Amino acid sequence: MKKMDNTTRYExxxxxxxxxxxxxxxxxxxxxxxxxxxxVQTPFARYANAQNVSQVRFDGWGGVVSEAFRKxxxxxxxxxxxxxxxxxxxGGGDQYLSRVKAGQPxxxxxxxxxxxxxxxRYTGLGLxxxxxxxxxxxxxxVIPKLIEPYRKISNGTLSCVPYDYGTTGLAYNRKYISDxxxxxxGANILLDAAYKDKIAGWSDWRTRMWYxxxxxxxxxxxATDVEACWDAVRQHRDLLLKYWTSGAELMSLxxxxxxxxxxxxxxxxxxxxxxGHDIGYMDPPNGFGWQECLFVLKGSPMEACEELLNFMLxxxxxxxxAEGQNYPPALDPQKVDLGDKIPTLPAFDPTGKLSGLTFADxxxxxxxxxxxxxxxxxxxxxx
Amino acid sequence: MSxxxxxxxxxxxxxSPALSAVGLLLFVPLGFILVYSFWLRTASGAxxxxxxxxxxxxxxxxxxxxxxxxNTLKIAAITTGICALMGYxxxxxxxxxxxxxxxxxxxxxxxxWISYIIRTMSWINxxxxxxxxxxxxxxxxxxxxxxxxxxxxxSVILGLVHFLLPFMILNVFVSLEGIDTNLEAxxxxxxxxxxxxxxxxxxxxxxxxxxxxxxxxxxxxAGTYITPMVLGGPSNAMFANLVYEAIITQLNWPLxxxxxxxxxxVLGALVLIYNRYLGMAQxxxxxx
Numbered sequence: 001m002k003k004m005d006n007t008t009r010y011e012x013x014x015x016x017x018x019x020x021x022x023x024x025x026x027x028x029x030x031x032x033x034x035x036x037x038x039x040v041q042t043p044f045a046r047y048a049n050a051q052n053v054s055q056v057r058f059d060g061w062g063g064v065v066s067e068a069f070r071k072x073x074x075x076x077x078x079x080x081x082x083x084x085x086x087x088x089x090x091g092g093g094d095q096y097l098s099r100v101k102a103g104q105p106x107x108x109x110x111x112x113x114x115x116x117x118x119x120x121r122y123t124g125l126g127l128x129x130x131x132x133x134x135x136x137x138x139x140x141x142v143i144p145k146l147i148e149p150y151r152k153i154s155n156g157t158l159s160c161v162p163y164d165y166g167t168t169g170l171a172y173n174r175k176y177i178s179d180x181x182x183x184x185x186g187a188n189i190l191l192d193a194a195y196k197d198k199i200a201g202w203s204d205w206r207t208r209m210w211y212x213x214x215x216x217x218x219x220x221x222x223a224t225d226v227e228a229c230w231d232a233v234r235q236h237r238d239l240l241l242k243y244w245t246s247g248a249e250l251m252s253l254x255x256x257x258x259x260x261x262x263x264x265x266x267x268x269x270x271x272x273x274x275x276g277h278d279i280g281y282m283d284p285p286n287g288f289g290w291q292e293c294l295f296v297l298k299g300s301p302m303e304a305c306e307e308l309l310n311f312m313l314x315x316x317x318x319x320x321x322a323e324g325q326n327y328p329p330a331l332d333p334q335k336v337d338l339g340d341k342i343p344t345l346p347a348f349d350p351t352g353k354l355s356g357l358t359f360a361d362x363x364x365x366x367x368x369x370x371x372x373x374x375x376x377x378x379x380x381x382x383x
Numbered sequence: 384m385s386x387x388x389x390x391x392x393x394x395x396x397x398x399s400p401a402l403s404a405v406g407l408l409l410f411v412p413l414g415f416i417l418v419y420s421f422w423l424r425t426a427s428g429a430x431x432x433x434x435x436x437x438x439x440x441x442x443x444x445x446x447x448x449x450x451x452x453x454n455t456l457k458i459a460a461i462t463t464g465i466c467a468l469m470g471y472x473x474x475x476x477x478x479x480x481x482x483x484x485x486x487x488x489x490x491x492x493x494x495x496w497i498s499y500i501i502r503t504m505s506w507i508n509x510x511x512x513x514x515x516x517x518x519x520x521x522x523x524x525x526x527x528x529x530x531x532x533x534x535x536x537x538s539v540i541l542g543l544v545h546f547l548l549p550f551m552i553l554n555v556f557v558s559l560e561g562i563d564t565n566l567e568a569x570x571x572x573x574x575x576x577x578x579x580x581x582x583x584x585x586x587x588x589x590x591x592x593x594x595x596x597x598x599x600x601x602x603x604x605a606g607t608y609i610t611p612m613v614l615g616g617p618s619n620a621m622f623a624n625l626v627y628e629a630i631i632t633q634l635n636w637p638l639x640x641x642x643x644x645x646x647x648x649v650l651g652a653l654v655l656i657y658n659r660y661l662g663m664a665q666x667x668x669x670x671x
Contacts, residue, residue: 092632094631094632094633094634095631095632097428097634098630098631098634098636101634101636121428124427124428125427125428125429197531237617240616240617241531241534241616242534242616242617243617245612252507256507256511256512256513256514257512257513258511258512258513258533367426369426369428370424370426370428370633373632373633374633374635377625377628377629377632377633378447380617380620381447381451381617381618381620382617382618383447
């Protein structure tokens with residue numbers, strides 16, 4: 001017997017009504033019953049559909065990053081497997097977490113999370129899954145130092161695969177600020193009153209406190225004089241034109257010369273340079289290094305997700321995505337030939353040891369998350 | 384069942400779909416928000432279920448929230464005033480136009496075909512350092528260096544006026560359309576100048592429309608967070624931005640719930656005052 005979908009069923013019913021085979025009351029009654037039946041079965045349909053995965057949801061940072069994923073990973077994956085990848089975007093890990101919290105298990109599947117601290121938070125909230133690493137053979141190409149911190153948090157197992165890394169360094173317009181000046185002043189260039197109203201900064205509280213620690217000569221992973229940090233954040237705020245909230249806004253502010261200096265994401269700044277803008281980029285000593293991962297959320301169709309992760313970690317896909325989004329891939333340069341462009345990207349480490357980058361300590365940052373995010377909300381508004 | 388009893392039930396039966404929709408889509412979510420406002424956010428980001436007054440105590444006693452609420456009301460009031468000053472002449476022109484009013488009204492509705500966020504962001508290309516206005520002023524030699532016109536309170540108010548002006552014009556237009564033009568003619572025939580007939584006849588009769596437009600502009604303006612986020616600077620946050628931050632950035636849904644209910648209470652009180660003195664009928668006409 002041929003399977004009939006709801007639309008066909010409704011059209012047949014409508015035809016009977018139009019032909020006079022069905023009175024109006026009967027027609028409306030049947031439509032109502034069909035609606036009721038669909039409404040009742042919908043919450044359970046997800047579980048039935050889980051057996052036969054037709055799509056996987058992926059959420060990431062949007063802009064050039066999403067474009068690279070779509071072009072080099074999702075479309076080829078769909079072509080190969082028939083599984084559609086629905087991609088959404090977010091402005092930050094906090095924003096995404098609030099969506100996941102409001103959603104149903106299984107509604108969101110894979111997220112391009114930034115930082116080990118996000119992995120720890122999501123795991124702490126019980127949103128983690130357990131990957132079957134046997135289904136992801138391409139994990140062997142990943143830099144071991146990028147995998148270790150995740151295993152430590154989730155007792156030896158993994159809920160994600162590392163995918164890329166980068167830095168949040170100083171980005172400046174060379175027309176107004178020289179490389180030498182940035183080298184000399186370091187993170188303190190963001191507090192230079194000569195550039196008042198031509199300075200910007202990310203609204204993210206972690207980045208603000210990281211840079212405040214650098215500006216007050218403290219260890220960003222263990223600042224002892226927190227009040228001095230907040231004073232630096234306030235000083236920066238008073239010189240600021242705007243807190244940017246997305247990569248697109250960062251690029252727009254720099255490209256339109258609304259601002260001359262800000263801290264920025266290495267890949268986005270490289271994208272601006274590729275577009276021909278004379279924007280300099282420098283990581284100050286102890287600059288903010290981060291690693292990103294593809295995190296699989298609890299309740300997701302695991303095998304389909306693992307297949308997508310393995311596909312995305314394949315050297316040809318990973319290199320193409322990295323060249324598109326301008327962040328070095330998590331692949332070990334000692335094991336995989338990364339081509340010509342990747343070694344020129346900011347933050348790239350040819351040794352694969354990443355000893356030159358300072359990453360955020362998840363315990364330290366998550367321990368201050370509640371207090372500092374709230375304080376930042378006030379300081380940002382002039383308090 | 385008696386005829387009277389059946390007749391008494393009929394309106395409720397007919398209203399039941401609408402009442403169910405309002406109940407499910409408005410009152411049930413509001414109930415959830417109310418319950419949430421008494422919970423607590425723990426350090427791990429999880430919510431602690433219970434009955435705690437901490438969020439309400441913070442929302443009602445912390446000067447930070449009070450100051451931003453007052454600033455929000457100030458910005459909404461200025462925006463409403465500008466919308467009234469700009470919207471009334473436009474509405475008057477449309478109402479008294481001899482040509483095809485439908486085309487003028489269609490032009491008024493045109494901006495609604497474009498996303499509100501895109502309309503707000505369009506100001507960046509107009510007022511930005513390398514935007515159209517600065518480029519024109521530099522080209523004409525009016526200024527030597529670009530003028531910083533964005534990311535301050537005036538740019539937020541400008542964005543809000545751009546968003547809300549059609550609501551004001553529509554409400555005033557509906558009110559002016561309902562006024563018999565013979566009244567102005569009668570006033571003129573009794574010796575009043577055109578200005579006097581406008582001030583003493585037309586304006587008072589159109590005040591309910593002006594008030595309805597004012598209420599809409601004020602409530603919508605005070606509840607927005609996109610405009611200050613896109614066009615505002617560090618110190619131009621409005622109250623809805625605090626709700627957004629509490630819920631989205633800080634994951635503090637309980638505090639965000641308390642703040643959103645606080646804003647709802649303030650704006651709800653304004654609507655109640657309006658309803659007490661002017662009634663909602665005029666507002667419905669404008670929205671219709």
